[in-house]
Amino acid sequence: MQEALFYEKTDNDEVICRLCPQTCRLKPGQTGNCRVRENVGGTLYTHVYNKVAAIGVDPVEKKPLYHFYPGMEIFSVGEVGCNLHCSFCQNYGTSQCFASDFGGFHEITPVQLVEKAQRGWHNIGIAYTYNEPFTFYEFMTDIARLAHDKGMKNVVVSNGYINPEPLSSLIPLIDAFNIDLKSFDDSFYRKQVKGNLGPVLESLQIIARSGKHLEITNLVITELNDGPEQFEAMVKWISKELGEKIPLHISRYFPQYRLNLPPTPLENLHQLYTLAKKYLHHVYLGNVPDDYRSSTYCPNCGALLVEREHYRIKIIQQGFKGYCTECNTDVNILI
Numbered sequence: 001m002q003e004a005l006f007y008e009k010t011d012n013d014e015v016i017c018r019l020c021p022q023t024c025r026l027k028p029g030q031t032g033n034c035r036v037r038e039n040v041g042g043t044l045y046t047h048v049y050n051k052v053a054a055i056g057v058d059p060v061e062k063k064p065l066y067h068f069y070p071g072m073e074i075f076s077v078g079e080v081g082c083n084l085h086c087s088f089c090q091n092y093g094t095s096q097c098f099a100s101d102f103g104g105f106h107e108i109t110p111v112q113l114v115e116k117a118q119r120g121w122h123n124i125g126i127a128y129t130y131n132e133p134f135t136f137y138e139f140m141t142d143i144a145r146l147a148h149d150k151g152m153k154n155v156v157v158s159n160g161y162i163n164p165e166p167l168s169s170l171i172p173l174i175d176a177f178n179i180d181l182k183s184f185d186d187s188f189y190r191k192q193v194k195g196n197l198g199p200v201l202e203s204l205q206i207i208a209r210s211g212k213h214l215e216i217t218n219l220v221i222t223e224l225n226d227g228p229e230q231f232e233a234m235v236k237w238i239s240k241e242l243g244e245k246i247p248l249h250i251s252r253y254f255p256q257y258r259l260n261l262p263p264t265p266l267e268n269l270h271q272l273y274t275l276a277k278k279y280l281h282h283v284y285l286g287n288v289p290d291d292y293r294s295s296t297y298c299p300n301c302g303a304l305l306v307e308r309e310h311y312r313i314k315i316i317q318q319g320f321k322g323y324c325t326e327c328n329t330d331v332n333i334l335i
Contacts, residue, residue, distance in 0.1 A: 001038075004046045159179070184197070
C-alpha cells in the first residue's frame with residue numbers, strides 16, 4: 001500500500017479524502033466511494049500502487065483521440081475502481097470492483113512500466129485509461145513524471161470528476177485529455193451516474209485554460225440524454241466556454257451493466273451530429289461504422305485531411321502539419 005495524497009486527518013482517526021468531489025469521510029477500516037482508498041489506522045492508503053489490472057498497446061484513436069498524433073499507438077494502463085457508478089458502465093468488471101476483491105493484478109513499478117512503454121516502435125507515450133485514472137492518482141503521477149522526463153506523451157482518459165487542486169497539480173505532466181461528458185443535465189448525473197455535473201464542467205474549463213490538448217466524448221443513451229434541446233445546450237456551452245475547435249466524439253450506446261435500454265438509433269446520432277456541427281468544427285461518431293463521420297475535414301474549405309476506416313488512418317494532404325495545406329486553416333491536430 002502507498003499513502004494517498006489529498007486528504008486530511010480528523011478526530012478519532014477519521015480521514016476526509018479531498019481528491020474528488022465525493023469527499024469521502026472514512027472511519028478506520030472503511031474504503032472510499034472509489035473502492036480503492038482505505039483508512040488504515042487513521043492514514044489514507046491507496047490499494048492500487050505498483051500494480052496494474054490491465055495493460056496493452058492501442059491506437060491513439062481508440063482513447064478516443066482523433067487530433068493527437070493520428071495513426072500512432074499508445075501504451076495503455078488501467079486499474080480497478082471508479083468514483084462514479086454509471087448504470088450503463090461499459091467496463092464494470094474492473095471499474096465497479098473493490099481493489100481488495102480483484103485477483104488479476106500484475107505487479108509493476110513506475111520505472112518498469114515506463115521502460116516497458118519505451119519498447120514500442122510506434123508508441124508515443126502512456127495512456128491512463130480502462131477505468132477511472134484519477135482513482136490511481138498517486139501511481140499515475142509517478143509514472144507520468146518519469147515518462148515526461150523521458151520525452152514521452154501522457155494521456156488521461158477520464159470522467160473529469162476530480163477536485164481543482166489535484167487536477168491543477170497533475171496538468172503540467174499531461175499532454176492530452178479525453179473527458180467523458182455524460183450529459184448536460186445534473187439530474188442525469190445524480191440518478192444514473194451517482195455524481196454531479198458541475199465538477200465535470202469545472203474540470204473541462206481548467207483543462208481548456210491550461211492549453212493542454214482536450215477532446216470530449218458524449219455517450220448518447222436512448223431516452224436518457226438524447227434530447228436535441230439538452231444536447232444543443234451542451235454543444236453551445238462547449239463552443240463558448242472551451243472553444244469551437246474542441247473535438248467532440250458522439251458515441252453510440254449499447255445495453256450494458258444495469259441498463260437495458262435499446263441501442264441508440266442511428267438516425268438520432270445523425271441528427272445530433274448535424275446539430276453539433278453548427279457550433280463545433282470537429283465532430284465524430286463513435287461505436288458506429290461511419291467512415292465519413294469519422295474522418296477529419298477542414299472546417300474552412302472542406303478538404304479531407306485525415307481519412308479513418310475503423311483504425312486504419314491515412315493522412316491525405318502531403319506535408320500536413322496541423323494546418324490545411326489548401327487554405328492554411330489551423331485544424332487543432334498535433335502531429
